[in-house]
Amino acid sequence: MEKLAFHTQMQRRIRSAVCCHDAETLRALLDECLVEKSPGEVSGILLDALEEQRLNFMSSARSLPEFILTIDTVNAALEQMRSLEEPRKNSDAFVRIVIGVVRGDPHDLGKNIIAGLYRAYGFEVIDLGRDVHQEAFSAALTTYDAKVLALSAMMSTTMPAMKEIIREVRITGSKVAVVIGGAPLDAEIARAYGADGYAQSARHAIEETRSAISRVFP
Amino acid sequence: MSQDKGIFRKLGKPLLQGMIPPPGLFPEKFLDALSGLCSLRGKVSRLTNVERLITTLRHREPDRVPCCPLVISGSRRLIGASFPDFALKPETTTRALMAAFDLIGGEVVIPMLDLSVEASDFGQTMIYPENSTPHPDYDHPLITDHTGYQKLKRINLRDARRMHSLVEVLRIVTRQVGMKGVVSGFCFGPLGVLCMMRGAEHLFRECILYPTEVMAALETITGVLAEFIEAQCETGVAAITLDTLFASHNGLSKPLWEQMEGPFVRELSSLIRSKGCIVGVHNCGHGSYFDSQIRFMEPQIMSFAELPEGCNTLGELKKRYGDQVVLMGNMNTSLLAHAGPCEVIQDAKRLIEALADGGGFVLAPGCEYPPNAPLENAFVLAQAAKLCT
Numbered sequence: 001m002e003k004l005a006f007h008t009q010m011q012r013r014i015r016s017a018v019c020c021h022d023a024e025t026l027r028a029l030l031d032e033c034l035v036e037k038s039p040g041e042v043s044g045i046l047l048d049a050l051e052e053q054r055l056n057f058m059s060s061a062r063s064l065p066e067f068i069l070t071i072d073t074v075n076a077a078l079e080q081m082r083s084l085e086e087p088r089k090n091s092d093a094f095v096r097i098v099i100g101v102v103r104g105d106p107h108d109l110g111k112n113i114i115a116g117l118y119r120a121y122g123f124e125v126i127d128l129g130r131d132v133h134q135e136a137f138s139a140a141l142t143t144y145d146a147k148v149l150a151l152s153a154m155m156s157t158t159m160p161a162m163k164e165i166i167r168e169v170r171i172t173g174s175k176v177a178v179v180i181g182g183a184p185l186d187a188e189i190a191r192a193y194g195a196d197g198y199a200q201s202a203r204h205a206i207e208e209t210r211s212a213i214s215r216v217f218p
Numbered sequence: 219m220s221q222d223k224g225i226f227r228k229l230g231k232p233l234l235q236g237m238i239p240p241p242g243l244f245p246e247k248f249l250d251a252l253s254g255l256c257s258l259r260g261k262v263s264r265l266t267n268v269e270r271l272i273t274t275l276r277h278r279e280p281d282r283v284p285c286c287p288l289v290i291s292g293s294r295r296l297i298g299a300s301f302p303d304f305a306l307k308p309e310t311t312t313r314a315l316m317a318a319f320d321l322i323g324g325e326v327v328i329p330m331l332d333l334s335v336e337a338s339d340f341g342q343t344m345i346y347p348e349n350s351t352p353h354p355d356y357d358h359p360l361i362t363d364h365t366g367y368q369k370l371k372r373i374n375l376r377d378a379r380r381m382h383s384l385v386e387v388l389r390i391v392t393r394q395v396g397m398k399g400v401v402s403g404f405c406f407g408p409l410g411v412l413c414m415m416r417g418a419e420h421l422f423r424e425c426i427l428y429p430t431e432v433m434a435a436l437e438t439i440t441g442v443l444a445e446f447i448e449a450q451c452e453t454g455v456a457a458i459t460l461d462t463l464f465a466s467h468n469g470l471s472k473p474l475w476e477q478m479e480g481p482f483v484r485e486l487s488s489l490i491r492s493k494g495c496i497v498g499v500h501n502c503g504h505g506s507y508f509d510s511q512i513r514f515m516e517p518q519i520m521s522f523a524e525l526p527e528g529c530n531t532l533g534e535l536k537k538r539y540g541d542q543v544v545l546m547g548n549m550n551t552s553l554l555a556h557a558g559p560c561e562v563i564q565d566a567k568r569l570i571e572a573l574a575d576g577g578g579f580v581l582a583p584g585c586e587y588p589p590n591a592p593l594e595n596a597f598v599l600a601q602a603a604k605l606c607t
Contacts, residue, residue: 064467064470157349
């Protein structure tokens with residue numbers, strides 16, 4: 001009974017610290033929590049708190065700047081947890097994602113938010129940055145044996161590069177789920193470009209990536 | 219009496235030059251009577267472009283919906299110019315924009331260069347790609363941390379090369395368009411300008427973590443934008459469009475936007491009105507805060523790419539805001555870039571059916587016509603305004 005009360009109270013306090021992006025309080029709470037619980041369990045509580053904020057962001061109850069700060073806070077805390085956890089590289093759930101903004105495009109806000117979200121949700125992220133050439137994407141997919149390629153473009157003038165990258169990836173025969181997103185795109189263009197998923201915004205990236213993975217790796 | 223003389227002079231001078239006087243200088247009753255007459259005449263004969271717009275702006279039904287194809291940097295292809303030439307050579311910009319106006323048509327022209335004009339004059343390093351829109355060099359932002367906001371220096375408009383270029387473009391385009399259409403100036407909102415010098419991600423964090431510092435920079439920028447707007451108004455434009463991109467779900471929360479940018483754009487829109495010009499607001503974000511924007515800026519025209527916050531359908535939008543502002547947009551730019559003429563006409567029809575009833579609607583893309591997309595659909599868009607009404 002006492003344990004349950006501790007758990008509930010701790011969940012509430014962690015949720016509140018994540019909501020207020022109060023990294024210092026969160027760190028202290030996690031230390032306190034780790035006395036009673038395993039790092040895996042504590043990470044679970046943290047991810048529940050993030051999920052709550054993500055749902056609030058999806059319903060526009062939380063703004064983008066608030067959500068960016070939440071991701072920063074959770075990722076800093078997860079770093080703390082990961083140093084205590086067993087490496088998960090042999091786990092079935094382990095997925096490596098190569099992400100980047102296509103060549104000629106300097107806008108990386110969306111990509112950075114999604115990379116942060118991927119990390120928080122337990123994916124390993126290889127972030128190639130912005131203005132990335134096709135060859136760099138292909139090389140990264142091979143080097144890191146990634147399951148997902150996430151491409152971003154924010155300009156109508158740069159988005160055709162996505163089509164070329166996807167074509168190249170398909171020609172090489174790499175088995176990879178390609179998810180694309182960015183302001184000038186829509187689901188129809190994503191399909192026409194040969195992508196496996198289209199993330200309309202950071203709000204939809206996690207679900208869309210998960211379903212693209214399940215389609216490509218059933 | 220002397221005040222009346224002043225107004226007659228302000229109205230008479232542009233008319234004698236074959237240009238539209240600042241619409242705000244006309245008495246409301248005169249505009250109501252004129253638009254009423256135009257609406258009646260529109261039922262039996264074709265109106266001129268300006269008559270059609272006056273009728274639309276007074277929320278009366280014209281002969282057909284007016285159109286603004288928003289072909290901006292895409293117009294460079296009509297004269298074989300590159301992106302850098304369009305952005306940096308006022309004579310090339312003017313030639314391209316006028317070619318688009320003459321060939322494609324439409325009633326509203328919004329000459330602009332790109333969204334980095336103001337930031338580059340503040341000293342932001344720029345990149346001018348050959349095949350894409352100019353943008354800041356985000357590897358070298360002018361403001362590198364939160365302490366940089368308060369160090370941002372006010373600049374003199376005389377030394378602002380790119381802002382000066384746009385004013386020059388407006389001066390020429392306004393004269394060349396004359397009474398054939400309405401020309402609007404353009405100004406990126408202070409938060410947008412700041413974003414170009416700091417990067418969106420950092421700016422978003424710092425709006426919450428260091429609001430005082432960010433607001434100091436916004437105040438500096440607003441001072442310069444006020445001068446920029448005054449210079450644009452003096453060219454004879456009938457309207458100025460303000461772009462408050464971050465007043466949407468893609469930007470700040472509504473309370474934070476009202477706190478950070480609201481007061482500054484209120485100042486800028488008051489200035490526009492004091493010059494007799496129409497205030498337009500452009501929105502390309504999702505879930506724009508129309509209610510806040512209307513409260514702070516009192517615009518006459520709202521251009522939009524996506525439905526604003528609180529509206530799930532075009533019908534809801536028309537019902538909620540249709541009598542407060544003239545709606546402009548929201549043709550899908552992806553469709554313009556990729557679809558065929560039939561789909562463009564269908565989309566135009568959908569918009570006209572939902573928004574044109576009772577006037578107060580301008581058919582336009584939700585955002586700039588995609589600069590590298592084939593221009594055929596711009597012609598189709600202009601024709602659709604004629605065919606679908």
